[in-house]
Amino acid sequence: MGALVETSRQYRHLFDIYVPIALGVFALVVVILAVVIVRYRGRKPEQAASWHEHNPLESAYAVMLGCVVVFLLYVTYRAEHQVDTVAARERPALTVDVYGAKWEWHFHYPAYGIDRYSGSVGHETLVLPTDEPIRMRLVSLDVIHEFWVPELRYKHDLIPGYPQDITITFPDAGSFPGQCAEFCGLYHSRMTFTVDAVSPASFAAWARAHARRSTAHAASGGVRIGAHVAASAPARLGR
């Protein structure tokens, strides 16, 4: 088995190719412009050259640009293959169902019966193990939402009517902010959550301690809107 796909590393790899090229091109154009401006300013209109075409040169230049395009696509396709295809083939160590609803996240751990809620009415963390592939099943219960953890350099839409799976891996332990990235109405800005990435051993201990407890809490509580939408989820999805 190869190394796990880390979205943040694939991003960084591409970033380190694209951004230096962009900065180099920008600097080059600015320098050429500056030189040309200094060289050709303040001349009399009669001194202006009358040549105005060089098609072989432009064709060669277009071919060179085409090579740049091919190179950029090559590195992009390689990275995308990892992020979208290879990661999806990994066997997940944990599956989490992610329900998005205005304006609340509901994270359901089917293996443990744990439910966590975060967003406009509360802030429970999404606890995940590091160094293990995690399958997130993204389900929207109303409008389009988007699961985004900037630390992962990755986001994906939750579109009503069709659950989609993503596979992510947290290489480092830590506490990372996440939020809904697709505008979803009035309290979109409050649809936030925090990921607690912890070692697999700590995660196992946490999961044991929390197993089933929070479902009982949700059933007895009653004010959490996430609990209602979770209950109505299967019916809506079947539509």
Next chain:
Amino acid sequence: MNVTAPALPTAPRLSGWLGAATSTDHKRIGLNMILASLAFFLVGGVMALMMRTQLATPDTRFVSDETYDALFTMHGSTMIYLFVTPMAIAIGVYLVPLQIGAATIAAPRVALAGSWTWLSGGLIMQSGWLTEEGPGRAGWFSYVPLSNSSNTPGVGQDLWTLGVILAALGMLLVAACVLATILRHRAPGMAVLRMPIFTWTELVTALMVVGAFPVLIVAMALLYAERMGAHVYMGYTGAIDYQDMFWFFGHPVVYVMFFPYLGAAAEAIAVNAHKRWFGYKAFVASMLAFSALSMSVWSHHMFTTGGVTNQYFAFTSTALVVPAGIEYFDMIGTLVGGALVFRVSMLFALTFFVQFLIGGLSGIYLASPVLDYQAQASYIVIGHFHYTLFAGSIFGFFAGVYHWFPKVTGARLREGLGRVHLVLLTIGTNMTFAPMFFLGEKGMPRRIAEYPEHPGWATLNLVSSIGSGVVALGVAAFLVNVVVSLREREPAGDDPWLGHTLEWATSSPPPRHNFDRPLPPITSYAPLLDLRERAAEAEGAHARRLAAGSGGLGPSPAERSP
């Protein structure tokens, strides 16, 4: 067939406001749209200032969440449907007939009807502010199902949808007239490959409008039906279908909002370099390739939906590097060997090319799905498209304003005030939009009315908000310049800059049917420059003959040929 010339229209001409509003003169129609678009620009700008005030610090509570949603929706809608796009078409309505030596626009009454349809769409959209729930508030692309009547209830969103339909329909009609004018009304000698650069940019723009806008109108009409209770956009496929239809319009329109301003900047650079635009044929080919590609890149807005083939749209989007690169090559090729004069129009045009490059290069970055997984819906995207539209297109627009203002009004704009305008706008623009790239990379999503106190966010947002105030000062300097220049006029004459194209071969402002004198021979895409070059050549030949002591014998056969 014996046809007698029809009598000239004898119906009394309306005068004053009514006359200006109902004139079928393309210059009047174009100018009306330009002035209305500028008014919408100021309205949209005020909304931007309000948003930047709200975002100045993490805990500013300047407006409510609901108002903020209305502000960003209406700011985007106003700028795109009511300012940058119609302005791009309207300057074509004014200038294209002049540039191709036509007396009128094709189907002037259709153009007039289109301009009013567009304006009524704009007013209907803005009238949402007067309703109880406020105006549209589902974003300028109003994705379903958020924009349906259960998730965004209220008549304001209905008015927004209707307004977009009418505005798009109006612009479609006007652009069709521009297209027909270019195809059918060119002066004798104005072959397709002798059309000026700006006219070419308007041609490809009109082609994209005709290809893409009907799809927007249909998507919005269906959204309106959905809001009225029909079930149109159902479930996942409905959501994806809407996005496909919307962006099939939404991506070409970003080039509609770019090409005419590119054309304006190109004309300003060529005239101020006293040298015709370099690489005409390559430029024309690249414009055609650019517009064709622009119709096939739309789903790069949907990389994170899981509903499109990302590799294909990454390919088409990245391929835009080639035509865009040709444009920059041609711009530099025009400057090399020229005699550069740095009037304000030239400075705006050069700033346009430098700043648009930031927008363009960040666009290549966004065309990579893996990079877009981070950038999509973040402030990186906001920074990117404001660098293309504001730092780019608007600077190209101002290059065009300083270049053609004397033609339209007969008076020059003040150079000194123009430099103040340029400097303020450049500083403000970069202060406002450069921090957005860093904010987005750090994880700030777009469309949030408040943001957490993550390290660095507050400072970057504050710099951005201060920058927006500097932009406002720059725009104020422009308005002052217009008022001063119109009140104390510096007469421009017919051709103040040694222009290249036919609009400089008539009076300023041009007469009702554009040319009261015979057109100069149209020998290339820069006919007036041809005339000057031939005159200089003849003068040179004459001087040489005098020096050789052969004066009076007339030109040699070699010198007589053109």
